[in-house]
Amino acid sequence: MASSRATPSLPVGLVVHQAAGRRHCAACRRGPLPLVVLENGAPRCLDCADLGHLVLLPRGDTALTRRAREESALSAVVVRFSRRKGRYERQGVLVEEEALARAERRCPADAEARRRRRMRDARRRAAEDARFTEAFAAEILRLFPGCPQERARAVAAHASVRGSGRVGRSAAGRALSERAVISAVVASVRHLETPYDRLLMSGVPRHEARRRIAAAVETVLTGWARPGQQSTG
Incomplete structure (x- = not known):
């Protein structure tokens, strides 16, 4: 039977490896093998590891995978080592064929419920995002009362796109830190009110480009922070 001993880069439980190269079973000598189980470092075919009756369910359908593993008395995770990423990546699971059939029958039964749940979650996230964007825009206008309202909303919307990794989605951004x-405002001004992008496109290093347009950025920020007053800098 396959070893269940976990290593830092392998999932816990029974693990089957997609064979790298031409591997042969150390017990029955059959090969080359597409899938092997390592027992004390020696490759075993699925039959010799008592897993030959299982079928492969490729990764991709999370709900089906979860149900198939619930239905199957015996299952194993299939992994492949990525040399480029330096880690094992899941390729699917091995489960009993009858268990997979039962899971496939269960999944369509609640597909509509899952669809409705996804729609509810999407609406909830959209409402949360809209509230946060409005709060971000309000904070921009508090700090820069001379900033046009449409511009403040545009900056807030750009900075707070979910999953973008922009400043609005950082911990500090979500806390509306000053x-x-x-x-976020400086970044917008840099790109829209100065020749910063043209400098970058012409080959000027980023830090030098920022130095050249720093005064222009400060002029805009000062004007927005103190509307009606001219910057003396």
């Missing part, structure tokens, strides 16, 4: 809000 530094994060100012950073």
